[in-house]
Amino acid sequence: MDSNLKTIIEKRIEKTIKNLEKNNMQAYYVESKADVADKVRELMSEGQTVAVGGSMTLFECGIIDLLRSGSYRFLDRYQDGLSREDIEKIYRESFFADTYISSTNAITENGELYNVDGNSNRVAAICYGPKSVIIVAGYNKIVKDIDEAIDRVKRTAAPANTVRLGCQTYCREKGECMSLAQGETGMAAGCGSPQRICCSYVVSGYQRVKGRIKVIIVGEELGY
Numbered sequence: 076m077d078s079n080l081k082t083i084i085e086k087r088i089e090k091t092i093k094n095l096e097k098n099n100m101q102a103y104y105v106e107s108k109a110d111v112a113d114k115v116r117e118l119m120s121e122g123q124t125v126a127v128g129g130s131m132t133l134f135e136c137g138i139i140d141l142l143r144s145g146s147y148r149f150l151d152r153y154q155d156g157l158s159r160e161d162i163e164k165i166y167r168e169s170f171f172a173d174t175y176i177s178s179t180n181a182i183t184e185n186g187e188l189y190n191v192d193g194n195s196n197r198v199a200a201i202c203y204g205p206k207s208v209i210i211v212a213g214y215n216k217i218v219k220d221i222d223e224a225i226d227r228v229k230r231t232a233a234p235a236n237t238v239r240l241g242c243q244t245y246c247r248e249k250g251e252c253m254s255l256a257q258g259e260t261g262m263a264a265g266c267g268s269p270q271r272i273c274c275s276y277v278v279s280g281y282q283r284v285k286g287r288i289k290v291i292i293v294g295e296e297l298g299y
């Protein structure tokens with residue numbers, strides 16, 4: 076990365092980390108995705124029960140491989156041969172995990188996390204249940220405020236995820252949320268597809284339990 080651009084991005088990351096900490100979340104910066112697994116390992120103990128939210132970032136950073144190493148009791152939603160019923164069982168067991176690891180759809184410079192789910196298992200576990208939550212996010216997830224976070228999900232995160240998941244939605248075809256084309260405003264405006272992936276909209280702001288949520292910001296673009 077160009078060093079001037081890197082300086083600007085790091086200033087933005089610094090501001091975001093300061094505000095996440097004001098909101099009682101522990102926040103860390105690591106320079107590259109190669110550094111993420113070591114940081115995640117530091118934040119857990121061997122033998123812990125660990126679950127994950129659906130995320131490309133976790134694959135990109137080697138976290139799924141780390142969890143499959145045998146050092147943890149991994150509730151592996153990605154293992155081969157699982158039925159829908161098995162996966163639902165893992166989602167429910169995840170609420171009792173020691174650690175839940177996920178990415179996020181956006182992080183505001185004000186220190187908030189913004190997440191939108193179809194199933195809602197991920198946002199539910201971020202809000203309550205697991206004793207510790209680790210969020211891993213590339214710097215590309217940083218936005219100015221909640222309005223920009225909403226826009227990011229409608230223009231980038233949701234359309235890309237519908238392609239990844241093969242959902243029959245307007246955004247998969249057109250590349251952006253239906254609400255934008257129709258000029259509808261509001262966080263929850265969208266399509267009427269049975270496969271819609273935007274159903275629960277969660278902003279994580281000031282946390283009562285200090286340090287339960289830990290955020291690792293990576294100085295590289297990850298996920299979408």
Ligand code: SF4
Nearest residue numbers: 233246252265266273
């Ligand atoms: S509401 Fe529908 S069209 Fe809009 S981003 Fe979500 S899935 Fe796509």
